[in-house]
Amino acid sequence: MSTFRALKPFIIKNKWYYILGILWLLFVDGLQLLIPEVLRHFTDRLSANQLAIGDLFMYSLYLVLIGVGIAFFRFLWRIYIMGTSRKLEYELRNMLFSHLQSLSSNYYNHHKTGDLMAHATNDINAVRMALGPGIVMVTDAVFMTVIAISMMALTTDVRLTVFALLPLPFLAITIAKMGKVINHRFKSVQEAFSFMTDTVQENLAGIRVVKSFVQEDAEIHKFQEKNQLHFDRNMNLVKLFGLFHPFVQFISSLSFLIVIFYGGRLVIYGDISLGDFIAFNTYLGLLIWPMMAMGWVINILQRGAASMERINKILNSKPEITDQPQAQPLEFVQGKIVFDRVSFKYPKSDEYALRDFSLTIDSGKKIGIIGRTGSGKTTIASLLLRLYDIDEGKILIDNRPLADITLKSLRDTIGYVDQDSFLFSTSISENIAFGKDSYLQEKVVHVAKIAQVHNNIMDFPKQYETFVGERGVTLSGGQKQRISMARALIKDPKILILDDSLSAVDTDTEEKILAGLAEEMKEKTSLVIAHRISTIKDCDEIIVLDEGKLVEQGTHDQLVKKKGLYYELYQKQLLEEKLAEE
CATH class of the missing domain: 3.40.50.300 (P-loop containing nucleotide triphosphate hydrolases)
Structure with a gap:
C-alpha cells in the first residue's frame, strides 16, 4: 500500500462512500447466494411431486424479488464505489497538475511533454480502475469464494466440496507467478504510450517546420515506428493476459467434471438429493466469476500500482526553487x-x-x-x-x-x-x-x-x-x-x-x-x-x-x-x- 500512500488523504475523506459501497455490494452477493437455495427447495419438491401451480408462481416471485433486489443494490454500489473512483480520478489529476505547476522550470528541460501527458491520462485512469473496479472484484472474489464454499460444504457434502476445489491451488500459483510479469509488461506499455504521445505532440507543435522541410513522409515513418512499438508491447501484454482466461475456464471445467462424475454418483446412491446436486452446481457456477475476477484483480491492481509508481515519481519531485523560511514580500519597490x-x-x-x-x-x-x-x-x-x-x-x-x-x-x-x-x-x-x-x-x-x-x-x-x-x-x-x-x-x-x-x-x-x-x-x-x-x-x-x-x-x-x-x-x-x- 506504500505505492498508494499519496492517496491516503482522499481515501480517509471518502472512506464512508467505500464502506457503504462495499456493504451494498455484499447485499448483492448475498442475494445471489439465495438463488441456489431457491433452486434446491424447488427441485426437491418437484422430484417429490409436492409442487402445486401456486408454488410455481411463489418460486417465480422469489426469483423476481431477488432479481429486483440485486438490480437496486447493484445501482447503489456502482454509485458509491465507481462514483468515488471517478472523484479520485478528478482529484488525482488536479493534484498532479498543481504539483507540475509548482516544479521549477528546469524540471521541464529534462522531462518531455508527451510523457507528462501520458501520466495525466493513461496512468491516472489505471489508478482509477484499481480503486474502483479493483475494489469491487476483490470484494466479490473474497466474499463469494468464502460464502459459496462454506454453503457447498455445510448444505451439500464436504467430500464433494473438497474434490471440486482441488484444481484451485493450481490457479492460485499461476496468478502469483503471472502478477509480476503483468506489472512489468504494463510498465513497458505505458512507456511506449509516452513515446508515441510525445512524438505526436512535438510533431504537431512543429508542423510548419515539418512542411517547410518537406519531411511529412519521414515524420510519418517515425510515428509508425513508435506506434508499432506501442502495438507490440500491448500485444505482449494481451497475449499473456489472454492465456489466463482459457486457463481459468479450463480449471473451472475440471471442477464441473469432478462434480458431475462424483456428485452424480452421490445422487444415484442417495447420499445427496437432486436438489442438493443442482444447488451445488449453482454455487460452483457462482464461484467461476470470483475465479475470473482473481485474474482481473491481479491485472488491474498491478496496472494501478505500476501507474501510481510513475505518478509518485512526479509527486515526489521537489521544486528546486522555493521560498526560504526568512522570505518576505517586496513592498514599496524602488527597483534598484x-x-x-x-x-x-x-x-x-x-x-x-x-x-x-x-x-x-x-x-x-x-x-x-x-x-x-x-x-x-x-x-x-x-x-x-x-x-x-x-x-x-x-x-x-x-x-x-x-x-x-x-x-x-x-x-x-x-x-x-x-x-x-x-x-x-x-x-x-x-x-x-x-x-x-x-x-x-x-x-x-x-x-x-x-x-x-x-x-x-x-x-x-x-x-x-x-x-x-x-x-x-x-x-x-x-x-x-x-x-x-x-x-x-x-x-x-x-x-x-x-x-x-x-x-x-x-x-x-x-x-x-x-x-x-x-x-x-x-x-x-x-x-x-x-x-x-x-x-x-x-x-x-x-x-x-x-x-x-x-x-x-x-x-x-x-x-x-x-x-x-x-x-x-x-x-x-x-x-x-x-x-x-x-
Missing part, C-alpha cells in the same frame, strides 16, 4: 538591482554562463545588454527572476537578497518578455490580461497601443476577441512579440525585462515602441537585452558581455569611442544595413 560577483553554471553544465559578474543598476535607469550568442544575456534575466539559484555571489533588489524575497512578490514586481513570445490558445484580450484575473478593457487597449499592436488587432474581424490559435500560430512573429510585451506592461511592473523581444519588429515600429516605453517606464527600472544596437543605443547605460563576463560598460557614444567589442558589433551591423539597402 545589484549583481555582486555572481557566478553561475546551468545544471549538468561544466561551463560558467556568468563568471564573477558585478553590476549595479540604480532605480529608474534603463540598461541595455548586448553580446554575442551564448555570452550570458538571457542568464541575467533568468537569475533575476530566480528561475535558478546562483552558485556564488549575491543578487539584491532594493538591497534585499533574492532569497529573502517571496517568489510571488518577486515575479509580480518584474515584467518579463522572453524570446519565445509564447501565447495561449485563447483570445488576444485574454492573452494580454493573462497576469491578473481581470482588467478593464481600457487598460488592455492602452498597453496594446504602447506595444504598437493595437492597429493590427483592430484590423482583425473580431478585434480583441480574435482567437490566436495554439501558441499564437495565426499571428506573425512581430505581432506575437508585441502582444507578449503588452502582457508584461499590463502588470505595471516596477522592473521590466525585454529579452530580445523586438527582434521580429521592423526598425520604425521598434522606435515607436521604445518611445512609448520611455514614457510608460519613467522612474521604473528597465533591462533591454538585444542583438540590434538600434534597440539599446539610447539606454542610460549599456553593458557588453562576452563568455559570461562583463567586458565593457558605458553609453553608446562612450563604447563606440573605446573601439572594443561593442564597436566591432556596431560596425558589423552598419555594414549589414548598407548591404540590405543596396
